[in-house]
Each structure stands twice: as C-alpha cells, then as structure tokens.
Amino acid sequence: MELPVFYAKDITPGAGSYTMDEPTSKYCIQVLRKVKGDAVLLADGKGTRYEAIVTDDHRKKCVVGITGQTTVPAPVPAVRMAIAFTKNASRMEWFLEKAVEIGVQGIIPLITLRTEKEKFKAERLENILVSAMLQSKQWYLPVLSGPLPLETLMGRDEKGQRFIAHCLPDQKQHLLDAVQPGKDTLMLIGPEGDFAPQEIELALQYGFVPVTLGDTRLRTETAGVVACTLIAAANR
CATH class of the missing domain: 3.40.1280.10 (SPOUT methyltransferase, trefoil knot domain)
Known part of the structure; x- marks a missing residue:
C-alpha cells in the first residue's frame, strides 16, 4: 500500500520532527484515520522526500517524527x-x-x-x-x-x-x-x-x-x- 504524501512547505531541512498545519492534520487524522506509529511521507515542494512516523495524532496539530530524507532529482528538461x-x-x-x-x-x-x-x-x-x-x-x-x-x-x-x-x-x-x-x-x-x-x-x-x-x-x-x-x- 502506498504511503500518503503531505505538503510541508515550511519544514526545516534536517529537522527531527514536523507539526502539520490544521487542515493537513485534519485530513491526515480524521479523513485518512492515521494514528500514532503510522508511516507517512512529506514533500517540501523543493525536491526533498521525507519519511516520517506519526508521533502525536492530534487532529489539529499532528506531529510526525522524521526518520529519513531523500533528495529527488529535478525534472529535466524544464x-x-x-x-x-x-x-x-x-x-x-x-x-x-x-x-x-x-x-x-x-x-x-x-x-x-x-x-x-x-x-x-x-x-x-x-x-x-x-x-x-x-x-x-x-x-x-x-x-x-x-x-x-x-x-x-x-x-x-x-x-x-x-x-x-x-x-x-x-x-x-x-x-x-x-x-x-x-x-x-x-x-x-x-x-x-x-x-x-x-x-x-x-x-x-x-x-x-x-x-x-x-x-x-x-x-x-x-x-x-x-x-x-x-x-x-x-x-x-
């Protein structure tokens, strides 16, 4: 099963954790029904793919722990x-x-x-x-x-x-x-x-x-x- 991907516009490169904004948290927790321990992916829109685990399944401020990150090559040609x-x-x-x-x-x-x-x-x-x-x-x-x-x-x-x-x-x-x-x-x-x-x-x-x-x-x-x-x- 493919992991869901969430947009993390303001994530800090190398961060150990990330708190989703309220709309993203609601979608993650209430719609997709993710709970503590579930794996997800984050995208910063700049080519970095973050692997993460839900550590706090709060529906307004879901927190995930970053377990890894990968730089995806930019599309060529532009x-x-x-x-x-x-x-x-x-x-x-x-x-x-x-x-x-x-x-x-x-x-x-x-x-x-x-x-x-x-x-x-x-x-x-x-x-x-x-x-x-x-x-x-x-x-x-x-x-x-x-x-x-x-x-x-x-x-x-x-x-x-x-x-x-x-x-x-x-x-x-x-x-x-x-x-x-x-x-x-x-x-x-x-x-x-x-x-x-x-x-x-x-x-x-x-x-x-x-x-x-x-x-x-x-x-x-x-x-x-x-x-x-x-x-x-x-x-x-």
Missing part, C-alpha cells in the same frame, strides 16, 4: 507555460491542475492586449498546484509567477527553445515536430481571440518559433493542456 488567463477562473484552475499532473515546472500568467483577467487569487491557485503535485506523486512544486506583460517576458534572457502558438494563417510547424527533445522549453499560449498580430510579430523578432497545435481551434485552457502533452510526449 518546461514552462506562459498563458493568458481567461475571465472564467474555473477553466484556468482546471488548466493548472492538468499542467502540473503532466509535469510542467513553471506557469506564467501572461498579460496581452486581449487578456481578460490580469489578477487572480494566488493563494487559491497555489493550493491547486500543491494538490495536483501530491496527487501525481511529484516532489517539485511548479513555480507560479505573478502576471507578466508580454513585452516584459520578451525582454528576458531566456534559455532553451521558445514557441508561440497562434491562429493566423501563416506557415507553421506542428509543435510535436518542432520540439527538440531534452531542451528546456518556454511555450506561449494566447487569450481567447488569439494574440494580436503585432504581438506575434514581436515574439518572432525575439526568436519564438510559431507552431500549430492541430487543425481545430482550441480554447485557451485546452490549448495549454494540449501543448503540455505534446511537449511531454516529445521528451518521453
């Missing part, structure tokens, strides 16, 4: 998605959950000329990322940056391969054919209504390769998941 958030929050929350499960290491909310939503509840979205990380048995929490204007992103010294998916009838490669396996990747996904022509031109000037995700027009969040999946398939 894949990041810069995506314009939609007005419908639930659609972007769905995207974040699926992107984490597929293995994306970074998400950048992109502000474009047609972006519908430039603000979001960071704490709620981080909770979604944590839940998806634990559910998919990963040990690194993807980095969710603050909203970033497209022009600012263009000015960064980014390494690796860079792609922009857009709907204009230009000649484009399919993403699966364009991706070079093993290289860090930054993928741009536009808002509903697509990137504006001048934004596409700007991205091309900065070396982004234009790609298509297929023959059908996709919603923003669907395009994001498809892009994540194709990049993961190329790096299999």
Whole structure:
C-alpha cells in the first residue's frame, strides 16, 4: 500500500520532527484515520522526500517524527507555460491542475492586449498546484509567477527553445515536430481571440518559433493542456 504524501512547505531541512498545519492534520487524522506509529511521507515542494512516523495524532496539530530524507532529482528538461488567463477562473484552475499532473515546472500568467483577467487569487491557485503535485506523486512544486506583460517576458534572457502558438494563417510547424527533445522549453499560449498580430510579430523578432497545435481551434485552457502533452510526449 502506498504511503500518503503531505505538503510541508515550511519544514526545516534536517529537522527531527514536523507539526502539520490544521487542515493537513485534519485530513491526515480524521479523513485518512492515521494514528500514532503510522508511516507517512512529506514533500517540501523543493525536491526533498521525507519519511516520517506519526508521533502525536492530534487532529489539529499532528506531529510526525522524521526518520529519513531523500533528495529527488529535478525534472529535466524544464518546461514552462506562459498563458493568458481567461475571465472564467474555473477553466484556468482546471488548466493548472492538468499542467502540473503532466509535469510542467513553471506557469506564467501572461498579460496581452486581449487578456481578460490580469489578477487572480494566488493563494487559491497555489493550493491547486500543491494538490495536483501530491496527487501525481511529484516532489517539485511548479513555480507560479505573478502576471507578466508580454513585452516584459520578451525582454528576458531566456534559455532553451521558445514557441508561440497562434491562429493566423501563416506557415507553421506542428509543435510535436518542432520540439527538440531534452531542451528546456518556454511555450506561449494566447487569450481567447488569439494574440494580436503585432504581438506575434514581436515574439518572432525575439526568436519564438510559431507552431500549430492541430487543425481545430482550441480554447485557451485546452490549448495549454494540449501543448503540455505534446511537449511531454516529445521528451518521453
């Protein structure tokens, strides 16, 4: 039987014990019915896997004793998605959950000329990322940056391969054919209504390769998941 994994954001490396916060304690003790002596795992979201034993099964402040820790290698290559958030929050929350499960290491909310939503509840979205990380048995929490204007992103010294998916009838490669396996990747996904022509031109000037995700027009969040999946398939 697999051991349950709990997020320990503030655990101190090398600590002998750890006290879970109240929501995590309730889930551990009341939902999973863990008691003193039961083994569990902790993840700090930074690549460390902690083996632990429940020493105090208090439902509001469960304490575990750390019995060992292992450093898990970081995922290679690194894949990041810069995506314009939609007005419908639930659609972007769905995207974040699926992107984490597929293995994306970074998400950048992109502000474009047609972006519908430039603000979001960071704490709620981080909770979604944590839940998806634990559910998919990963040990690194993807980095969710603050909203970033497209022009600012263009000015960064980014390494690796860079792609922009857009709907204009230009000649484009399919993403699966364009991706070079093993290289860090930054993928741009536009808002509903697509990137504006001048934004596409700007991205091309900065070396982004234009790609298509297929023959059908996709919603923003669907395009994001498809892009994540194709990049993961190329790096299999």
